[in-house]
Amino acid sequence: MKFNTLILILILGLFTSNLFSQKYELGKVTIEELKESRHPIDSSASAAILFKKGDTKFELNNEGEWTLVTEVKYKFKIYKKEGFDYANQQVYYYVGGTKEETLHFRDAVTYNLVDGKIQKTKLKSDGEFKEEVNKSTKVKKITMPQVKEGSIIEYSYTLRSPYITNFNDWYFQKEIPINYVEYNVYIPEYFKYRTIVTGYEKVNVENLGISTGSFAQEKYTYKIDNVPALKEEGFITNIDNYTSILKCELVSISYPREPIRNIAVGWDDVVKSIYDNESFGSELKSKSYFDDDLKIIINNLTTNEEKIAAIFKFVQNRMSWNEKYGVYADEGVRRAYKQKTGNVAEINLILVAMLKEAGIDASPILLSTRKNGIALFPNRSAFNYVVAGVEVLDDVILLDATNKNVAIDMLPLRAVNWSGRIMRERGSSSEIDLLNVPVSKDNIIVLGEIDSEGNISGKLRRQLTDYNSFLHRENYGSVSEDSYIEKLENRYKGIEIEEYKVDNVKDLEKPIVELYSFKETNVVETIGDKMYISPLLFFTLEENPFKVDTRKYPIDFQFPIKDTYNISLKIPEGYEVEYMPTALNVSMENNYGAFKYIISHKGNSLQLVVNLDINAFYIPSDAYPALKNFFKMMVEKQAEKVILKKK
Structure with a gap:
């Protein structure tokens, strides 16, 4: 037993030593890598990431505008047919603001061993696709060619973003093993970011001051090797809550001879920015489209309980959810009401507006679904769902008309996730416990x-x-x-x-x-x-x-x-x-x-x-x-x- 343990330690040591001796660059594929028939540590793996490497840097143009540039390089190994899905990759990017992000794939190549020689097949234009997810989000997809058992896949992409307040989350783990991950972040001296690494794997962090270029920078390097595959253990709703992920948020900006500008927001700031958006607050003010129906619904009803039940049942039965999430209306409540279908925000903003017009103290409640995860600090992307809340004495009645099977004061299970944030018209907000449900x-x-x-x-x-x-x-x-x-x-x-x-x-x-x-x-x-x-x-x-x-x-x-x-x-x-x-x-x-x-x-x-x-x-x-x-x-x-x- 001691001998076997020693052998295992030596294997792991040699594997780790080999990892650190490698240069993690694209195009450096060897015959030995292509011959490898199973992962050296996790023999059950259908595929593995041989390395994932990224750099995030800041560019400053002549107009004084910053661009966040992130380049990511991937090298995959396919061991089994079950791993063929990793030939399909996709990256989302934001196009909903006054300025848009851009995304470009490069260096996408499949390597195979054919008759003892390395065969290289480049991705052609017909293997790349662009799709619109919603008004604010697009996705680019690639489908790698000639993927077989034993193939190695490489690609990189560059994401350019005018939004420097939040980096995209950096994942150190996936559902397959990763041999090596490295992420370098270069922060200009003017910016201070709040960072947090979640999960259970230990990520090594180094920082180094850099004085070259037109401004001084601090370089932060995050490294981890031999990252085990995320294993679903059952009785888990969202594995991302326990995954090793780097999250960054801009806290402050300090230019020479200027006062410090605090950027980091509290929950009230997040709520206000969402409420002030024309695809949210303005939609709540629109009411003429349902006036005639509302008069019929509440005719002869005298108590608030009766009105709440009648309005909720009406919206629940009339509207069909298109299975799209988000805190903003996509097509607008008026059009959604007419077409009898809409996203989460449209349906439940209609419900809030009708309740308010009937004299009920109703407000929208922002929350994050179970699959969206748990927000670790206030940020504008923390929420992806809206429900209605009616405040009664010291309680809040929860209402979600997107689901045909929920009763009053019940949310569908997708929305029962720790806490939400009620948004009052007067400008205040407060936390709502979403786990306070009956047995x-x-x-x-x-x-x-x-x-x-x-x-x-x-x-x-x-x-x-x-x-x-x-x-x-x-x-x-x-x-x-x-x-x-x-x-x-x-x-x-x-x-x-x-x-x-x-x-x-x-x-x-x-x-x-x-x-x-x-x-x-x-x-x-x-x-x-x-x-x-x-x-x-x-x-x-x-x-x-x-x-x-x-x-x-x-x-x-x-x-x-x-x-x-x-x-x-x-x-x-x-x-x-x-x-x-x-x-x-x-x-x-x-x-x-x-x-x-x-x-x-x-x-x-x-x-x-x-x-x-x-x-x-x-x-x-x-x-x-x-x-x-x-x-x-x-x-x-x-x-x-x-x-x-x-x-």
């Missing part, structure tokens, strides 16, 4: 009977509340009853379902209630004169979802849950209970979770009550061993059998 319940009641052959028949009632009911409507609301019953029967290992009925699918303010009869043939095993019964029936958790020994990232359960099972089983005549599992009552530290298992029998009846509570959205990674053990105890307890014996 979502799954209540199951079963009345069943075991026959002499070990088959179970009975009736089941299931009630789903809050996000459990939301997910049911999202996943099955448009599915036919026959198709849904088939899915249920497959999920529960071949049970037979009859007399199915479901209530409140369309009534979003009420829980989903399912009722059906069932026949089950797989949870009782008969051996000789004994029956071995899984008392939790087809709801038994058979394996631990947490299998790895260690975990880097927090565990995201999406929302707090409370699952309750109340199962009553009548045992067949001529049998008696020989053995029953013991009760179990276990809780995690910090009240993260609790599990209770109580089973009893009286006469010819078994009674099982099981409760599972997960009380937190997120459980930190240092609690992972306890969480894994918590689920291990649950699985073991649920695997225990009730034993019946013939009298």
Whole structure:
């Protein structure tokens, strides 16, 4: 074992030494690199980045205008067919301001080994595409030619931006391993930036003063080698929240013989700049397009609660979301209302405007979706979503009309992400807690009977509340009853379902209630004169979802849950209970979770009550061993059998 460990250390040492001895330049492809059939550290990798290198510099023109110039060079290695997707690359750039960014790809080449010689295939013009994402964003894409297993792909691009307040985020990690990353940032002496490196990998930082050129600069170099691939661990909504990324924001400008100009903004400044944009604040003031409809909607309604419900339902039913995000209206609320479709901002700004016109104290709320990540400091790109909020006493009622299945005071799960920012017309703003949601319940009641052959028949009632009911409507609301019953029967290992009925699918303010009869043939095993019964029936958790020994990232359960099972089983005549599992009552530290298992029998009846509570959205990674053990105890307890014996 010690010898094997020593060999591994030597291999890693040689690999690392080789990394630092290399010159990371494009066009320097070797036959040895092309022959390499698997990554030396991660043999499972379908591809790897041999190096990623970037430089960000400032240019000053004769008019005193700065341009931020970023050049990025990539060298990929393709090991398997599954890695062919890395032949397709894309870069987004901003075109929505008074000045536009520009982006140019260069040096795009695919290398292959053919008959022992290096074959070089350059990217042609028909392999490069430009698309408009929205009014403010475009994307350039390239599709590399002649990509095969063993290919090496190289390319570079240059992004020129007139906006120096924020750099593009620099990623040190991807879903494939990266052998070497280097990023050099040259900051003129006049500028001060705030920087932060997120994630779990250690990035080395060096800085050096440079006095050449027309102004002094500070050079910051960020380096890391042997970066492991980002591995999805399950129970994660956005891996970017835990990825090693460099973020930069301009704090101040200090020119000679001029006072210091503070650039860094607070959240109130961010909110004000968004509100003052004509594609936001001005859209809220427009109301003539809905006046006639609003009069009909609120006619004869007297309370604010009635008006809120009626207006929300109207906008929710009328408008269809085009699946575009953003805090600004793309086409404008008037056109969106007429066409009955729009982006997030258009739909929910219409909702806010209608509520305000009806005398409701409504305001837009800015937030960042789960996939957009968490803002680490105030900046204008922190938000990508808008919802409506109605302030009532010390509470805020949340409304999002982009989704057909959310109730009043509920956001779709994509928008439940830590906190938002409510924007009041008077100019103030404040933070809104988006995680303050009720516990979502799954209540199951079963009345069943075991026959002499070990088959179970009975009736089941299931009630789903809050996000459990939301997910049911999202996943099955448009599915036919026959198709849904088939899915249920497959999920529960071949049970037979009859007399199915479901209530409140369309009534979003009420829980989903399912009722059906069932026949089950797989949870009782008969051996000789004994029956071995899984008392939790087809709801038994058979394996631990947490299998790895260690975990880097927090565990995201999406929302707090409370699952309750109340199962009553009548045992067949001529049998008696020989053995029953013991009760179990276990809780995690910090009240993260609790599990209770109580089973009893009286006469010819078994009674099982099981409760599972997960009380937190997120459980930190240092609690992972306890969480894994918590689920291990649950699985073991649920695997225990009730034993019946013939009298």
